[in-house]
Amino acid sequence: MSIVYDWLIAPFAEFGFMQRALGGAILLSISACPVGVFLMLRRMSLSGDAMAHAILPGAAVGFLFYGLELIPMTLGGLAAGVVVALGAGSVSRLTIQKEDASMAAFYLISLALGVLIVSLRGSNVDLMHVLFGTVLALNDEALTLIGTITVVTLVALAIFWRALVAECLDPLFLRSVSRLGPPVHFIFLGLVVLNLVGGFQALGTLLAVGLMMLPAAAARFWTTRVEPMCLLAVAIGIFSCLGGLLLSYHASLASGPSIILLAGVVYILSTLIGPRGILATRIRPSLHRTA
Amino acid sequence: MSDCVTFRNLTLGYHRHPAVHHLDGAIRKGSLTAVVGANGSGKSTLMKGIVGVLKPLSGSCAVKAGTSLAYLPQQSELDRSFPARVVDLVSLGLWPRRGLLGRHRAEDRKAVANALSAVGLEGFEKRPLDSLSGGQLQRSLFARVLVQDADLILLDEPFNAIDARTVMDLIALIGRWHGEGRTVVVVVHDLDLVREHFPEALLLAREPVAWGDARATLSPENLLRARRFHEAWDENSPWCGPGPAPGSGAEAHTSSTFGDRTAA
Structure with a gap:
């Protein structure tokens, strides 16, 4: 019993920073994983990655003027993310160019700008800090921010759920019965930006995408309905955060990558053994039914 | 007229x-x-x-x-790989009646079931969309038009x-x-x-x-x-x-x- 306690409970019971890290990561899983499911279903999985890069110049401007401060970097990141989302979304809606190309163009511009701004001040160590995050150094301010983002995301998903599903499943149908199609698309992109900004506090810009996409991608192999898929993604996210933090605590590994790698392990296992995974679809059954 | x-x-x-x-x-x-x-x-x-x-x-x-208008396009933008069941697709037809937030009631579920049986798709409610044949999908879309009641x-x-x-x-x-x-x-x-x-x-x-x-x-x-x-x-x-x-x-x-x- 005491082994279980030592391994699973003690790290969180004894250290405040571990508690806060776990709390922040769980909140982020509840919020970002359903968003990731929709990103994946809209074939925009890589857009999450692109958006994470797009946030950089905004955060960098905040960093340039205020140093490593939460509020300016968050607001800057939000602003940059929204600009890129609106720009890429508008180009894909108003021209023949698809979202992947417009997103790539905008995020590359944004990323170059961000790196340039960061290089104006500080060393590469600071850049690494911005890119790879500080889950073990979450303060109350950051936790409040992540909590707020979680609430905003869940409320928005609850309100727009039906429109979001319709927009993914059959956008032309939605356009024929409602004018909500374009606004819902932008609200959704807004949620992506919001969650990446939240994740970038906890895990850094690069790994924030991992917590958004890996649980979603793993959940795809287990169910054929979108509601359970979102719940499962959240569960995988929380499991990865819990396990990753413990792993990093006991083995003295970097915490952010530990969380994401654990989610990666769940993903690989899911591709193999999920009911819609490789083994289930490749193995020839010994019997088949008559109808 | x-x-x-x-x-x-x-x-x-x-x-x-x-x-x-x-x-x-x-x-x-x-x-x-x-x-x-x-x-x-x-x-x-x-x-x-x-x-x-x-x-x-x-x-x-x-x-x-x-x-009120119901439209079945020639080139549907329907994403068949989306994780949804036939009943979810046909229920989209309730949009004009229930909109974004209205709860789907018992009578709505009945309308969906009736529409499915009208196009000969009873028993297909829980089938995932990616398991349908082209004709079955087209009949599901007809069922959705039925539900739209336009x-x-x-x-x-x-x-x-x-x-x-x-x-x-x-x-x-x-x-x-x-x-x-x-x-x-x-x-x-x-x-x-x-x-x-x-x-x-x-x-x-x-x-x-x-x-x-x-x-x-x-x-x-x-x-x-x-x-x-x-x-x-x-x-x-x-x-x-x-x-x-x-x-x-x-x-x-x-x-x-x-x-x-x-x-x-």
Whole structure:
């Protein structure tokens, strides 16, 4: 019993920073994983990655003027993310160019700008800090921010759920019965930006995408309905955060990558053994039914 | 009988080239009309114009105020890999009734079940969309139109890749809608089907060639006239009407290469 306690409970019971890290990561899983499911279903999985890069110049401007401060970097990141989302979304809606190309163009511009701004001040160590995050150094301010983002995301998903599903499943149908199609698309992109900004506090810009996409991608192999898929993604996210933090605590590994790698392990296992995974679809059954 | 959709000198098209050119007339409330014509003659474009997803280059296309509309496009943007079941797809048809936030009630679920049985898909409720055949998917989409319970129903080539028995089932369904006083417009390629089951027809060849009683519209002379139109755009075709100088940016469009305009 005491082994279980030592391994699973003690790290969180004894250290405040571990508690806060776990709390922040769980909140982020509840919020970002359903968003990731929709990103994946809209074939925009890589857009999450692109958006994470797009946030950089905004955060960098905040960093340039205020140093490593939460509020300016968050607001800057939000602003940059929204600009890129609106720009890429508008180009894909108003021209023949698809979202992947417009997103790539905008995020590359944004990323170059961000790196340039960061290089104006500080060393590469600071850049690494911005890119790879500080889950073990979450303060109350950051936790409040992540909590707020979680609430905003869940409320928005609850309100727009039906429109979001319709927009993914059959956008032309939605356009024929409602004018909500374009606004819902932008609200959704807004949620992506919001969650990446939240994740970038906890895990850094690069790994924030991992917590958004890996649980979603793993959940795809287990169910054929979108509601359970979102719940499962959240569960995988929380499991990865819990396990990753413990792993990093006991083995003295970097915490952010530990969380994401654990989610990666769940993903690989899911591709193999999920009911819609490789083994289930490749193995020839010994019997088949008559109808 | 009043008009359900009114076209006034309607020109629809892409990049200033007309796909439907100078269409005048009206679709009466409660009528059942087949839209007929060759590839590229503007049938689908006309449907998009009525739905409103394509804005006119000139003229107007007015759907009577308060008319609810159901549209089954030729090229559905439906994502079949989306994790949803047949019942989820058909339930989308409840949108006009329940909107974004309204709860789906017992009567709604009953309407969905009835629609599924009307298209012969009982027992398919929980099937994932990616496990359906093309014909089963098309019938699901018909079920969604049923659930929409609309006054004006637009079906764009609904019988493509559908077996003969299913076509007859769907024709019966269209007949039922007609009998209920709904206005139905269907893009069809099979002329015999039109002559047999549709009271009225509109023959398009970018220009309206003929419009009225189906058998009269599909006369050999009209069909021959319709066949003479050129499908391709002509980049150098003159501006239509008292158009502006090229490049002036005004709302002009090029004329079609179809010769004599003889709308019935």
